[in-house]
Amino acid sequence: MSNTSTDPGASATGAPDVAVRLRGIGKTFPGVVANHDVDIDVRRGTIHAIVGENGAGKSTLMKILYGVQKPDSGTIELDGQPVVLSSPSDAIGHGVGMVFQHFMLADNLTVLENVVLGAEKLHGIGDGARTKIREISAAYGLGIEPDDLVADLGVGARQRIEILKVLYRGARIIILDEPTAVLVPQEVDELFDNLRELKAEGLAVIFISHKLDEVLSVADEVTVIRRGATVSTVPADSVTSRQLAELMVGSELPSPSTELSTVTDVEVLEVVDLHLPDARGGRPLLDGISLRIHRGEILGIAGVEGNGQAELVEAIMGMRPDATGRIELNDGDIAGWSTRERREAGIGYIPEDRHRQGLLLDAPLWENRVLGHQTREPNIAGPFIDRRGARDDTERIVREYDVRSPGIDTLARALSGGNQQKLIVGREMSSEPSLLIAAHPTRGVDVGAQAAIWDHIKRARRDGLAVLLISADLDELIGLSDTIAVLLRGRLVGTFDPGDVTPQQLGSAMTGATDEEETA
Amino acid sequence: MRRLNKLTAAAAVTALVFAGAGCSKKSSDDESAAGEDCVEKGDVKVGMAFDVGGRGDQSFNDSAAKGLDKAACELGFEVKDAEAQDGEPESAREERLQQLVDAGYNPVVAVGFAYSASVGKIAKANPDVNFAIVDDAVEGENISNLLFAEEQGSFLVGAAAALKSETGTIGFVGGVDTELIKKFEAGYKAGAKAADPKVKVQSVYLSTPPDFSGFGDPAKGNTAATGMFEKDADVVYHAAGGSGGGVFQAATDAKKWAIGVDSDQAKTADESVRDSILTSMTKNIDVAVYDFLKGVEGDDIKTGPQVYDLKSDGVGYSTTGGHVDDIKDKLDEYKQQIIDGTITVPSK
Amino acid sequence: MTGSRMTRIALALAAPALALVTAFLITSLVLILAGDDWLGVWSQILSWPTNRTMVNIVNSATVYYLSAVAVAIGFRMNLFNIGVDGQYRIASFAAAWVAGEALLPGPLNIVLALLAGMFVGAMWAGIAGLLRVTRGVSEVISTIMLNAIATAVVAYLLRKVAVREEGSNIISTKPLPEGSRIPGIPFLGGEIYGFVVIAVIVGIAYWVLLNRSRFGFDLRAAGQSESAAVASGINVKKMMLVTMLMSGAIAGLVGLPLLFGQAYAYGSTFQSGLGFAGIAIALLGRNHPIGIAIGALLFAWLDQQSNPLQILLDVSPDIVKVTQGVIVLTVVIAYEVVRRYGVRLEQRHVAAALDPQFQQKEVSA
Numbered sequence A: 001m002s003n004t005s006t007d008p009g010a011s012a013t014g015a016p017d018v019a020v021r022l023r024g025i026g027k028t029f030p031g032v033v034a035n036h037d038v039d040i041d042v043r044r045g046t047i048h049a050i051v052g053e054n055g056a057g058k059s060t061l062m063k064i065l066y067g068v069q070k071p072d073s074g075t076i077e078l079d080g081q082p083v084v085l086s087s088p089s090d091a092i093g094h095g096v097g098m099v100f101q102h103f104m105l106a107d108n109l110t111v112l113e114n115v116v117l118g119a120e121k122l123h124g125i126g127d128g129a130r131t132k133i134r135e136i137s138a139a140y141g142l143g144i145e146p147d148d149l150v151a152d153l154g155v156g157a158r159q160r161i162e163i164l165k166v167l168y169r170g171a172r173i174i175i176l177d178e179p180t181a182v183l184v185p186q187e188v189d190e191l192f193d194n195l196r197e198l199k200a201e202g203l204a205v206i207f208i209s210h211k212l213d214e215v216l217s218v219a220d221e222v223t224v225i226r227r228g229a230t231v232s233t234v235p236a237d238s239v240t241s242r243q244l245a246e247l248m249v250g251s252e253l254p255s256p257s258t259e260l261s262t263v264t265d266v267e268v269l270e271v272v273d274l275h276l277p278d279a280r281g282g283r284p285l286l287d288g289i290s291l292r293i294h295r296g297e298i299l300g301i302a303g304v305e306g307n308g309q310a311e312l313v314e315a316i317m318g319m320r321p322d323a324t325g326r327i328e329l330n331d332g333d334i335a336g337w338s339t340r341e342r343r344e345a346g347i348g349y350i351p352e353d354r355h356r357q358g359l360l361l362d363a364p365l366w367e368n369r370v371l372g373h374q375t376r377e378p379n380i381a382g383p384f385i386d387r388r389g390a391r392d393d394t395e396r397i398v399r400e401y402d403v404r405s406p407g408i409d410t411l412a413r414a415l416s417g418g419n420q421q422k423l424i425v426g427r428e429m430s431s432e433p434s435l436l437i438a439a440h441p442t443r444g445v446d447v448g449a450q451a452a453i454w455d456h457i458k459r460a461r462r463d464g465l466a467v468l469l470i471s472a473d474l475d476e477l478i479g480l481s482d483t484i485a486v487l488l489r490g491r492l493v494g495t496f497d498p499g500d501v502t503p504q505q506l507g508s509a510m511t512g513a514t515d516e517e518e519t520a
Numbered sequence B: 001m002r003r004l005n006k007l008t009a010a011a012a013v014t015a016l017v018f019a020g021a022g023c024s025k026k027s028s029d030d031e032s033a034a035g036e037d038c039v040e041k042g043d044v045k046v047g048m049a050f051d052v053g054g055r056g057d058q059s060f061n062d063s064a065a066k067g068l069d070k071a072a073c074e075l076g077f078e079v080k081d082a083e084a085q086d087g088e089p090e091s092a093r094e095e096r097l098q099q100l101v102d103a104g105y106n107p108v109v110a111v112g113f114a115y116s117a118s119v120g121k122i123a124k125a126n127p128d129v130n131f132a133i134v135d136d137a138v139e140g141e142n143i144s145n146l147l148f149a150e151e152q153g154s155f156l157v158g159a160a161a162a163l164k165s166e167t168g169t170i171g172f173v174g175g176v177d178t179e180l181i182k183k184f185e186a187g188y189k190a191g192a193k194a195a196d197p198k199v200k201v202q203s204v205y206l207s208t209p210p211d212f213s214g215f216g217d218p219a220k221g222n223t224a225a226t227g228m229f230e231k232d233a234d235v236v237y238h239a240a241g242g243s244g245g246g247v248f249q250a251a252t253d254a255k256k257w258a259i260g261v262d263s264d265q266a267k268t269a270d271e272s273v274r275d276s277i278l279t280s281m282t283k284n285i286d287v288a289v290y291d292f293l294k295g296v297e298g299d300d301i302k303t304g305p306q307v308y309d310l311k312s313d314g315v316g317y318s319t320t321g322g323h324v325d326d327i328k329d330k331l332d333e334y335k336q337q338i339i340d341g342t343i344t345v346p347s348k
Numbered sequence C: 001m002t003g004s005r006m007t008r009i010a011l012a013l014a015a016p017a018l019a020l021v022t023a024f025l026i027t028s029l030v031l032i033l034a035g036d037d038w039l040g041v042w043s044q045i046l047s048w049p050t051n052r053t054m055v056n057i058v059n060s061a062t063v064y065y066l067s068a069v070a071v072a073i074g075f076r077m078n079l080f081n082i083g084v085d086g087q088y089r090i091a092s093f094a095a096a097w098v099a100g101e102a103l104l105p106g107p108l109n110i111v112l113a114l115l116a117g118m119f120v121g122a123m124w125a126g127i128a129g130l131l132r133v134t135r136g137v138s139e140v141i142s143t144i145m146l147n148a149i150a151t152a153v154v155a156y157l158l159r160k161v162a163v164r165e166e167g168s169n170i171i172s173t174k175p176l177p178e179g180s181r182i183p184g185i186p187f188l189g190g191e192i193y194g195f196v197v198i199a200v201i202v203g204i205a206y207w208v209l210l211n212r213s214r215f216g217f218d219l220r221a222a223g224q225s226e227s228a229a230v231a232s233g234i235n236v237k238k239m240m241l242v243t244m245l246m247s248g249a250i251a252g253l254v255g256l257p258l259l260f261g262q263a264y265a266y267g268s269t270f271q272s273g274l275g276f277a278g279i280a281i282a283l284l285g286r287n288h289p290i291g292i293a294i295g296a297l298l299f300a301w302l303d304q305q306s307n308p309l310q311i312l313l314d315v316s317p318d319i320v321k322v323t324q325g326v327i328v329l330t331v332v333i334a335y336e337v338v339r340r341y342g343v344r345l346e347q348r349h350v351a352a353a354l355d356p357q358f359q360q361k362e363v364s365a
Ligand SMILES: Nc1ncnc2c1ncn2[C@@H]1O[C@H](COP(=O)(O)OP(=O)(O)OP(=O)(O)O)[C@@H](O)[C@H]1O
Pocket: A029, A030, A032, A033, A034, A052, A053, A054, A055, A056, A057, A058, A059, A060, A061, A404, A405, A413, A414, A415, A416, A417, A418, A419, A444, A445, A446
């Protein structure tokens, strides 16, 4: 094992520049050790990345530092002082703030209202607070207007509000759990600029990501966690992403192979002139969408979150009764069908929000295998659930998709984000769909598992699967798709050939920065 | 966590419902029975099963208790009582009676028509024990039915109300919408019409079975009566047990008249409201109970229906305060006509 | 393996035991503060019941059981049907009326009345279901209001169809003809309701339907996560409506043991408040058919054994309402406490099994 780590024990205890010192942190959950013997030093004025496989224990560690979870063992020192953090408010009191992957903003409130919510004591709720927000925004180049309505803002801006919220509460140590998963490249760059500002002001930033190139471009130091333990901490300028990946999994990664096109001329899905009005009377959520996908074809949809991706998927799945237009599956009109009928007709569905739409968090894994497929083999026997069949097939999915779990009776909630995602992908692929609607199929999944999921999808495509792929990860879109269409404000504004498009070009099209004639 | 909260909330609501029911514990000391002038205790043990509300309801349970206590004192009976709970099953009533029997109480007096079926059944199962039931006609060899002609007494106070009213509008507040209380209303209306054919009678019931709260909710009584006073009524008769206190209060506040029920409430109600009580329709349950118990002592128990009406002075009207002195002759005339049978008072 | 299984069972029993002990202590405290003979109270309540009381316990538990199952069906789908109370009263009335009219001979008349009760209960609950799915009105609010409306409707209709015996102040529906009564089952020298059999069938059907059937899966999924249910193809609105209808149909059975086995008519003294007891018992039994059965027997035991308290000790039987209330409140907390303890226990096992050094360190720490 290559170990280029700067031995944390070497620096003098309580060294003035160490903002966070974790020593011997351990945490077990039923059936798993999430963390043990984790040692990390985060210096002030640096960006510290944490990487590791799905289920390695990254989120758990950060939740411990943010007081959400209590460690079973180990100590936390902040600025040289040992502390016990038993709740997030404790952590905030000690200057630790966290931005979760899922934003916690109220849409119909203004930025100001969202920021002061729960922190009314700090600077009041009026002009004092407004001034303070402007100040912070200016100091770190966040570009936030306190009186904007959150509903009108894009994903990148929302994330900056989350960061501002944390700064507003006086955080000097900022944790970001997979902040880039939902951002397009331009937004990622902006975020990183913001992070550099923070670091220049002497704050410590800890961030988690599965995108190793990003990690290397922005972080000063990288800590690799494997199976709950720290493997090493390395300076970012001394490793390559390949080396990092090897540190993460403890062996070499398979290199993904490029594939020949398998597109046929048999149409699987045809959507004609799909409209979806906004119930609140705004501009239509979907505006005249027409598309077709053939057997063996992957159609990628690029777009900044909130431009109609979720609505498009839900309309095709029959979850949007207001939608009008023609939807044909294998030459049959399915526009009037229920979601269940569409699923039974052979549509697999990987929803974008796995917690809200993909899983029953408080049900065991094998019941989650049944979810969405509760009218089909191997899950049922007549009007009854076939427990044996469902359980056996869950075992298979867990094996084939490398879902790391103590067992199939474990509750879905107890899986790490990436492993939950793998379970969903495995489930949707196992019914041999003719059309797969995949929204962010590898979101939050580590590099190894990402490659595996891509392989699964490609293999199915070879066998004739048609895929509608929505992803914020442009490399994924470009790497998998046969065609890429860009969705902007509810309309398809252009089609690209993934063979000769760069992420930057796509990014511009997605934000509406290019003229339409530029699109190929 | 959210789930737990929802559960806890559900549990808390439920617990409150139960705890609320649990607050109404009432002690049933028989102190009044141990007064100094009382005779020595003999060996007759009387059991009494009250309806919901029990002792302290300032209404018909109390009235029955008064008769019981009097018997305890003057006849030297040992007494024991137990009260019903709101919404209880039939089996609870049967158990109560049977347990009194098992504990050696004989006779057993059941207060209120809710005991109809249970008295019928338990009396049959225990032929050697004597039973009495107030307000119900259930038949049995060993059952005495203590019945009242409430409509006759109500007729007289209805007439009094109409005679005293200056606005020509009077009111009736019933506690719970039951057949029994409808008898009061019917008599009251008939009496009022007899005295003044043009009189207007407003009437309201405070609750509907199985909700019996109308017998014990002064606030509801107050609201109902106040409403009537605001709509021109100047005399309101209540047959609402413990809710009557609110009616009296409303009358006092509005400087109008109220009419009491069951006992002479100008003597028993809160001092501050007594002056607003025009008269009361007396229903002498205590007399009936005492009569029955006296029969036990004298080995002269009358089984079957014992009707207490104007004739036998089982019902009547009170004159405390002298507010009806000016119309007393008129009222006594009606009374005589009812006794003679010249007037038949409807009971519904 | 068997060791951990034993621990699991022990943990499952620990929560209700903890709740019972707490309820016992708090009730004792109330009794002591009120200056009552608390030892006497417990020795009465915990004494072995007489045969007659035993019969009453089983009978009363039967009624509670049906009520709690009706509530539990709603709970499983995240619907809080507070309206079981109104549903069973209006359904009992309907069943009593239908049975009293004796449209069909003997046993057929029973079946007709059962169906009528279930139908009316379902319809009454269905109103709340419909309001929820079409107008988004919370079933908590609507069922509370429907309870009040049921009271008024029943009072009104009862007066319309009632028969009244001369001299009686009780009004009730026409009594059931002899042939349309459900005969009791001999038990300890007395008779328990024949309806016990139907309650058992309901319990089994509830379990099979909820835990083993596709329909039950959909129902539970919709209850756990509406959004996930929608994405999985479940028509959540339909499920809500169906669940309310089912809950109401079972609620429609609640009063029928009383009707067919004891009262033989619906009148002004028909037992009320059973729906609220059902909520408590469903919580206590964790919506599990066996748990509910135990909870129902416990509540019935407390009720029946406390009956003589007034006569023996001058203590109002209302005191067991305090006990019951405390049980419900504490059982929820106890389940959570025990669950957390169990998780900790398991964590320690896992840690020890996976990492021997870890164990040593913990010991030395
Ligand atoms: N609440 C919980 N209960 C039980 N086990 C849990 C719980 N949370 C996490 N775990 C387990 O702890 C381990 C570490 O999970 P964690 O979420 O920290 O992983 P991660 O490194 O963030 O992974 P990912 O990249 O997939 O998000 C996993 O095996 C997971 O199953």
